[in-house]
Amino acid sequence: MSRQRLERYLPVILILLAVIGFVLHRTGLLLPVEGLLIRVTVPVQEGASRVVAQFQQLRQTIRDLRDLRQRNEALEAENARLLLENIRLKEVETEASLCGDLLNFAQTRPSFDLQGAHVVGRVIGRDPSNLQRYITLDVGREAGIARNMPVVTGRGLVGRIIEVGDHWSRVLLITDVSSTVNALTQSTRASGLVQGQADGSLVMRNIPQGDTVSVGDTVFTSGLGGNFPRQILIGQITEVRRNDYELYQSATIWPTVDFDRLEMVLIVTDFQPIENQ
Amino acid sequence: MSLYLVVPLLGIVALIQTTLMPHLAVRGVFPDLPVLMVVSWSLLRGSGEGVVWGFIAGVAVDLFSAAPFGAATLGLIAVGFGWGVGKAAAFRAHLALPLLATFLATVLYDLIFLLVVQVAGGAVVWLDSLFRTILPSAVLNALLTPPVLIGMRWLHLRLSHEEMEW
Numbered sequence: 001m002s003r004q005r006l007e008r009y010l011p012v013i014l015i016l017l018a019v020i021g022f023v024l025h026r027t028g029l030l031l032p033v034e035g036l037l038i039r040v041t042v043p044v045q046e047g048a049s050r051v052v053a054q055f056q057q058l059r060q061t062i063r064d065l066r067d068l069r070q071r072n073e074a075l076e077a078e079n080a081r082l083l084l085e086n087i088r089l090k091e092v093e094t095e096a097s098l099c100g101d102l103l104n105f106a107q108t109r110p111s112f113d114l115q116g117a118h119v120v121g122r123v124i125g126r127d128p129s130n131l132q133r134y135i136t137l138d139v140g141r142e143a144g145i146a147r148n149m150p151v152v153t154g155r156g157l158v159g160r161i162i163e164v165g166d167h168w169s170r171v172l173l174i175t176d177v178s179s180t181v182n183a184l185t186q187s188t189r190a191s192g193l194v195q196g197q198a199d200g201s202l203v204m205r206n207i208p209q210g211d212t213v214s215v216g217d218t219v220f221t222s223g224l225g226g227n228f229p230r231q232i233l234i235g236q237i238t239e240v241r242r243n244d245y246e247l248y249q250s251a252t253i254w255p256t257v258d259f260d261r262l263e264m265v266l267i268v269t270d271f272q273p274i275e276n277q
Numbered sequence: 278m279s280l281y282l283v284v285p286l287l288g289i290v291a292l293i294q295t296t297l298m299p300h301l302a303v304r305g306v307f308p309d310l311p312v313l314m315v316v317s318w319s320l321l322r323g324s325g326e327g328v329v330w331g332f333i334a335g336v337a338v339d340l341f342s343a344a345p346f347g348a349a350t351l352g353l354i355a356v357g358f359g360w361g362v363g364k365a366a367a368f369r370a371h372l373a374l375p376l377l378a379t380f381l382a383t384v385l386y387d388l389i390f391l392l393v394v395q396v397a398g399g400a401v402v403w404l405d406s407l408f409r410t411i412l413p414s415a416v417l418n419a420l421l422t423p424p425v426l427i428g429m430r431w432l433h434l435r436l437s438h439e440e441m442e443w
Contacts (some may be wrong), residue, residue: 130411
């Protein structure tokens with residue numbers, strides 16, 4: 001084929017190749033090749049991520065010196081600790097009054113869910129697109145990671161594992177538009193679905209009109225649906241939208257996890273999601 | 278420019294996109310370096326090379342992405358081809374044209390990306406994504422066009438005598 005003819009047909013050839021790649025990916029035939037390529041690229045990604053992290057650390061140090069960030073951070077950490085402690089105590093109080101059973105209370109303490117088997121994963125990459133919200137972790141099948149395992153940090157729910165390789169895994173963040181989490185509010189036990197928005201924020205939908213929802217209330221996973229353990233913190237309500245002509249009300253949620261600064265996460269490995277059973 | 282150089286170059290760009298760029302987010306969106314580079318190269322070298330750059334950059338991005346394979350590739354091929362048709366003549370006509378070109382390229386790329394995600398059965402919120410993510414990201418990319426274009430122009434001038442080899 002002459003060079004001119006090749007140039008003329010090149011866009012069509014490349015589009016066809018992309019479509020073939022798409023079809024092979026959908027049918028799963030591309031998985032071995034993808035697995036091999038990801039296996040090669042993950043260490044590179046990990047290295048690059050480490051360099052970026054070190055660079056960021058350096059930048060952070062300079063910034064720290066400039067505005068006494070250390071002191072501010074210590075106060076913020078204390079504030080966060082007290083806030084979490086406060087939330088935990090409130091939760092304990094609610095649980096106690098709801099159940100009145102100490103044994104059951106001990107079993108359902110939120111901290112106990114996370115003290116079981118877990119794996120610490122380091123975030124080594126994020127989705128290259130602005131339109132999707134995933135992170136890549138440096139742990140995979142060899143560390144006992146499986147699909148649908150919940151991923152958390154000390155501050156709350158991060159997401160769930162959707163793809164696993166031998167030494168890597170991908171996490172669908174709860175801020176992605178395709179993510180849905182069954183949740184309830186702490187004080188009034190109003191239930192609803194927490195969904196990710198296009199801009200990375202969170203909205204709790206399908207809250208029955210009769211339920212009381214107020215700004216400042218904290219939102220936890222409800223455990224309904226069996227995809228996430230119950231009582232994992234998701235965030236705090238910042239706005240409530242209620243229209244009399246609608247069946248449900250909705251609320252905007254400020255996530256307690258800072259998704260832009262995720263570095264280390266915990267994967268809860270002793271929880272069996274319904275889809276895995 | 279030899280493919281032996283283009284492939285590692287765009288591979289590194291995809292790597293930077295997945296590791297460094299998310300840390301440079303402004304109001305929730307971060308720059309899309311592969312789009313910026315493919316647009317700049319197409320404007321400078323025409324659709325013949327633009328489409329090859331789009332394909333290679335797209336495959337590299339798809340490898341790092343959880344999106345269905347082909348979402349980025351198809352978007353970047355379209356950008357590389359479409360934006361190379363006008364080539365340098367249109368680009369030199371007005372200073373604002375490269376910025377506008379990048380703005381429109383980002384919108385087109387993101388829409389094709391979302392379309393492929395939807396075809397593959399993924400959840401897509403079209404209007405929300407358009408107003409909350411695609412348009413802000415297009416504005417950010419447009420603002421970053423001058424420095425990227427300067428870099429690509431330098432590369433273009435250094436390789437001006439060369440044609441792409443494949």
